Amino acid sequence: MHDNSSSPQPEKWVGKSMRRVEDVRHLTGRGLFVDDIERPWILYAAFARSSFGAARIKEVTVEEALKVPGVETVITSSDLGGIPGLEPLLERPEFVPVTMPLLVGETIRHAGEPVAMVLASSPHAAEDGAEAVSIEYEPLEPVVSLDAALAEGTRAVHEGMNDNVLLDVIDPDDPELEKILEQAPVVVDATFDSGRQSAAPMEMRACLAEWDAREDTLILHTSTQVPYVVRTAISDVLGLPQQRVRVVAPDVGGGFGQKCVVGREEVLVSIAAQRMGRPVKWTEDRQENLTAAFHGREQRYEARAAFDEEGRLLALRTDIVCDVGAYSCYPFTCGVEPLMAAAEMPGPYRLPRYWSRARAVTTNKVPMAPYRGVSRPQFTFVMERLMQKAAKQIGMDAVEIRRRNVITADEFPYESPTGIVYDPGSYLESLEKCAEVMDASGWERKREDARSEGRLVGLGFCCFAERTGYGTRAFALRKMAITPGGDNARLRMDPSGHVIVSVGTCGHGQGHQTTLAQIAADQLGINPDRITVRQGDTESTPYGWGTFASRSAVIGGGATKKAAVMLAERVKEVASHLLEAAPGDLSIEDGKVFVNGSPDRFVSVAKVARAVHVEPHLLPEGELGTLDATAGFDPPGTFSNATHGAVVEIDPETGAVRIDRYVVVEDCGVVINPMIVEGQVRGGVAQGIASALYEQLIYNDEGQLVTSTLMDYLIPTTMEIPPIEIFHLETPCEFSETGAKGMGEGGTIGAPGAIANAVADALSHLGIEVDRLPITPDRLRAAIKESRAHGGVRL
Amino acid sequence: MKPAAFEYRKASTVEEAVEQLTQLGDDAKLLAGGQSLVAMMNFRLVRPSALVDVKGILDLQYVEANGEGLKIGALTPHRWIETMEDPGVLEGFSVLKSAARWVGHYPIRTLGTFGGSIAHADPSAEWCMLATLLDAEMVVVGPGGERMIPASDFFQGFFTTALEPDEMIIEVRFPEPAPYAALQEFARRAGDYGIVAAAVALDLQGGECRSARVVLGGVSDVPLRIPEAEQVLEGADIGQEVFKEAGQEAAKVIDPPSDVQGTAEYRRDLAATLIQRALTEAVAKVKEAADAR
Numbered sequence A: 001m002h003d004n005s006s007s008p009q010p011e012k013w014v015g016k017s018m019r020r021v022e023d024v025r026h027l028t029g030r031g032l033f034v035d036d037i038e039r040p041w042i043l044y045a046a047f048a049r050s051s052f053g054a055a056r057i058k059e060v061t062v063e064e065a066l067k068v069p070g071v072e073t074v075i076t077s078s079d080l081g082g083i084p085g086l087e088p089l090l091e092r093p094e095f096v097p098v099t100m101p102l103l104v105g106e107t108i109r110h111a112g113e114p115v116a117m118v119l120a121s122s123p124h125a126a127e128d129g130a131e132a133v134s135i136e137y138e139p140l141e142p143v144v145s146l147d148a149a150l151a152e153g154t155r156a157v158h159e160g161m162n163d164n165v166l167l168d169v170i171d172p173d174d175p176e177l178e179k180i181l182e183q184a185p186v187v188v189d190a191t192f193d194s195g196r197q198s199a200a201p202m203e204m205r206a207c208l209a210e211w212d213a214r215e216d217t218l219i220l221h222t223s224t225q226v227p228y229v230v231r232t233a234i235s236d237v238l239g240l241p242q243q244r245v246r247v248v249a250p251d252v253g254g255g256f257g258q259k260c261v262v263g264r265e266e267v268l269v270s271i272a273a274q275r276m277g278r279p280v281k282w283t284e285d286r287q288e289n290l291t292a293a294f295h296g297r298e299q300r301y302e303a304r305a306a307f308d309e310e311g312r313l314l315a316l317r318t319d320i321v322c323d324v325g326a327y328s329c330y331p332f333t334c335g336v337e338p339l340m341a342a343a344e345m346p347g348p349y350r351l352p353r354y355w356s357r358a359r360a361v362t363t364n365k366v367p368m369a370p371y372r373g374v375s376r377p378q379f380t381f382v383m384e385r386l387m388q389k390a391a392k393q394i395g396m397d398a399v400e401i402r403r404r405n406v407i408t409a410d411e412f413p414y415e416s417p418t419g420i421v422y423d424p425g426s427y428l429e430s431l432e433k434c435a436e437v438m439d440a441s442g443w444e445r446k447r448e449d450a451r452s453e454g455r456l457v458g459l460g461f462c463c464f465a466e467r468t469g470y471g472t473r474a475f476a477l478r479k480m481a482i483t484p485g486g487d488n489a490r491l492r493m494d495p496s497g498h499v500i501v502s503v504g505t506c507g508h509g510q511g512h513q514t515t516l517a518q519i520a521a522d523q524l525g526i527n528p529d530r531i532t533v534r535q536g537d538t539e540s541t542p543y544g545w546g547t548f549a550s551r552s553a554v555i556g557g558g559a560t561k562k563a564a565v566m567l568a569e570r571v572k573e574v575a576s577h578l579l580e581a582a583p584g585d586l587s588i589e590d591g592k593v594f595v596n597g598s599p600d601r602f603v604s605v606a607k608v609a610r611a612v613h614v615e616p617h618l619l620p621e622g623e624l625g626t627l628d629a630t631a632g633f634d635p636p637g638t639f640s641n642a643t644h645g646a647v648v649e650i651d652p653e654t655g656a657v658r659i660d661r662y663v664v665v666e667d668c669g670v671v672i673n674p675m676i677v678e679g680q681v682r683g684g685v686a687q688g689i690a691s692a693l694y695e696q697l698i699y700n701d702e703g704q705l706v707t708s709t710l711m712d713y714l715i716p717t718t719m720e721i722p723p724i725e726i727f728h729l730e731t732p733c734e735f736s737e738t739g740a741k742g743m744g745e746g747g748t749i750g751a752p753g754a755i756a757n758a759v760a761d762a763l764s765h766l767g768i769e770v771d772r773l774p775i776t777p778d779r780l781r782a783a784i785k786e787s788r789a790h791g792g793v794r795l
Numbered sequence B: 001m002k003p004a005a006f007e008y009r010k011a012s013t014v015e016e017a018v019e020q021l022t023q024l025g026d027d028a029k030l031l032a033g034g035q036s037l038v039a040m041m042n043f044r045l046v047r048p049s050a051l052v053d054v055k056g057i058l059d060l061q062y063v064e065a066n067g068e069g070l071k072i073g074a075l076t077p078h079r080w081i082e083t084m085e086d087p088g089v090l091e092g093f094s095v096l097k098s099a100a101r102w103v104g105h106y107p108i109r110t111l112g113t114f115g116g117s118i119a120h121a122d123p124s125a126e127w128c129m130l131a132t133l134l135d136a137e138m139v140v141v142g143p144g145g146e147r148m149i150p151a152s153d154f155f156q157g158f159f160t161t162a163l164e165p166d167e168m169i170i171e172v173r174f175p176e177p178a179p180y181a182a183l184q185e186f187a188r189r190a191g192d193y194g195i196v197a198a199a200v201a202l203d204l205q206g207g208e209c210r211s212a213r214v215v216l217g218g219v220s221d222v223p224l225r226i227p228e229a230e231q232v233l234e235g236a237d238i239g240q241e242v243f244k245e246a247g248q249e250a251a252k253v254i255d256p257p258s259d260v261q262g263t264a265e266y267r268r269d270l271a272a273t274l275i276q277r278a279l280t281e282a283v284a285k286v287k288e289a290a291d292a293r
């Protein structure tokens, strides 16, 4: 084991804003995404999907579809024989497993469920065929809202259940906590809601399956974050040994969690290729992506928090309900949102007593999958609103109340009431820095001046700590039947001294080809342009879990560093023969292996590589003709942290919220590539602003999604997202090989809370509580009107 | 999101386009910039049996001021209007230029056409609103020759116009300059159709308003004239008070829809606000004009 304190090489590339290796091909349209891959004799798949939200299928007729020119065949549930659906499991008694059928034969549980798969010689013909499939329904009453799903006597979405709760995790009763919540000097009570969203990756889902008869193997190219997980699912469902399934993720145009789960379409297309003996491609369109790909984020929190007169948090009780839609997602299950919320809700605050209940509630809507941040944008919004409400009650400044509650340097390692251990971070420092940059001390004055001119301006803060890069032990507590954890890296030097880094993580836009090369370059003493990072192929990368949960820089990067250190040792070992010096006396720099203290006694790394492979006669007998090293890494997890600050102005007439300033002070430990980190922060903040102000998937009472195009589902554009000022603090992680902490999700986490608090601050004199996301102009306008008429409204 | 099968033809003259429309029958459609039509075809909301592509008729790309009025060729891209610089045009028709920025996004403005927008007849479309506001006339060619359709007859409902299936708009004429006109709208994102939009034009004499036009988009199935608001303004001394009253009057008489972007009540509020703002902007032009002189 090497830890970062005894890094054998000085860091030369880590910390540099190196240009992304990926950018050239992506910016010139030369990336290779699934849909770019062509094959002879290919078939295109399209799905006939349910137009009802809840129904029994009486009959599916495919005759007309078969008559459509170009249509080869139509597969319905009855053609699947005994092939099971996807049944993700939690091994805990509070969990009710449900199966997501591949094609629905009996009960429709959400609009957009696939009922038939049409295979045709062109995508157009496939779509014509899908349209010609006729489905006869017997409508059932759709269960569309959390209230409806939880109401006494409601129809169960899954037959045989008595209610609609798929997971219900309750902490034991705590009379002491109840007493505090009754008697504390300051008690804040509120209910918070957040809207349903889609991760809406720029590239929608897509896959291409083909049967390789020579090896009797299924090859699936799919737009995924988790090739090995997809392989496991397909091998289980199809009954093929894993070695006969190869899953490849080529360039992936974003995933944000929607692609870290397995879609039934990926399985169906694989079945089709196996049956037809022809390649089969499916490319999801945007409407399909909004109506049939995984959603997330629809949650409700009933929270009660107690504080002392000094604004110190004493206790928190929270009842968390997540609308998880019709099924559990594979492999995370519908527990991913509620369990995350219950475990990490306390965030960056010192919380003496905590009680939670967390439920996953099933409805006739698209299933939930983890979406960047997973519950943290929501519960952070809740915590930060509670802080703000308490501050208001006490008459305390927004920064001061946080200052009194964040965990400080002398308290690390800090164990939260849920048993999670926080490693050192800069919670107070990031708050102070953000307050300083935002000039918070003079704010009240500015706000009052603006008000006197009839303008509504507000300043909001949001502090959070985010657990990232967690491995097996942390995941095991969730009790998933399939438990993700560590990851592996394999480094191989070729005869020219170039290196291929193969990893089990699977970047899909984050720039891993660049950052992992930076990490390896430092250890190997060679230029990163001599390093190629290979990922996303179960045939050519070591076993691994892919990319999600801000894990890749920490875990994939850690494994890469360990393997690079081992490979560097191997290079020195070989060089020691060529230089006739002890390996311990050698170091590698600028592509050369030097004898320490003798700058002119060196051999190039390329020469070492050449010797091993093609000039073995230069080496002692027994030297094997390879230079490679493999290492795994499985850390306990590390907390990154940030404070976000936002200034908004509200147009009281239109209800529009304009963001005038947005500041992020973040700490993700050692920054491997500042440009990439800032890109991640900006993209994340944009998605967080989307949660706060723009995006919401809305179902009507019939269970139809009414926001099924990008005209109604409002993804903000560059025109809506303000410039984002970013400041870095660096508290190196003690557990990760590189000192880095995960930071892929942080941006999304801070924005909803910061924006909501800024809006609430602007409206603080009107008694408007901003407890529901997204904050839409029509509701904001209505609240302003109503508060002027009656005072006190919940937005 | 793949269109149903259709036949594709290209026309290089207006005559050819009309001939092909006649030949191909009622289900054929003209294809101009494709910025509305292609999206609707991809959603399979429309399924024309054939498209006649007129984008190549470059003769129909022009903006021409002739004495009093303004003529815009049907295939003129939105972007041309946005970048107009001819002072002769701008003096009377700056509202077209300033409204252009509300039309979609840059790529849409470079492809979408003036005539296409008018023919598409979205009740919130800026050009449709301004056509109604300024009494524009559509010059239309069909198998029987040319005819003119005034805006008041042209827009008949959501995406519905007085155009016959075998007719083509070749030009839109704005008969009179409107120096004191303005358009204001509110959308949640830049580039979206306004949830509500308001266009106004004033005929001013000193501080008094001799006549006024008020048109709202997004509150009905056509760009809607609001005579009640116009009456408030006519003969009144201009100023915020009367602007506010005009807006409130409009809010009272309209019957807007409710949907995910806003309730009917919200649309009423927006109508009042946007009318007031548009009037303020129109009057600011008086000052600008005076300053310029």
Ligand SMILES: Cc1cc2nc3c(=O)[nH]c(=O)nc-3n(C[C@H](O)[C@H](O)[C@H](O)COP(=O)(O)OP(=O)(O)OC[C@H]3O[C@@H](n4cnc5c(N)ncnc54)[C@H](O)[C@@H]3O)c2cc1C
Residues within 6 Å of the ligand: B029, B030, B031, B032, B033, B034, B035, B036, B037, B038, B039, B074, B075, B102, B103, B104, B105, B108, B111, B112, B113, B114, B115, B116, B117, B118, B119, B120, B124, B125, B126, B127, B163, B167, B168, B169, B170, B191, B192, B193, B194
């Ligand atoms: C994301 C997005 C946002 C948009 N936002 C706005 C907005 O804010 N405001 C706005 O006004 N528009 C908006 N649009 C629509 C855009 O302005 C279109 O360009 C316009 O509506 C149609 O013009 P077109 O040339 O593209 O016509 P096409 O799409 O080619 O055709 C539209 C219809 O008009 C018919 N047609 C076209 N030309 C003629 C003609 N000369 N004679 C007879 N019939 C004809 C076609 O047959 C078709 O039925 C938006 C579009 C998109 C995709």
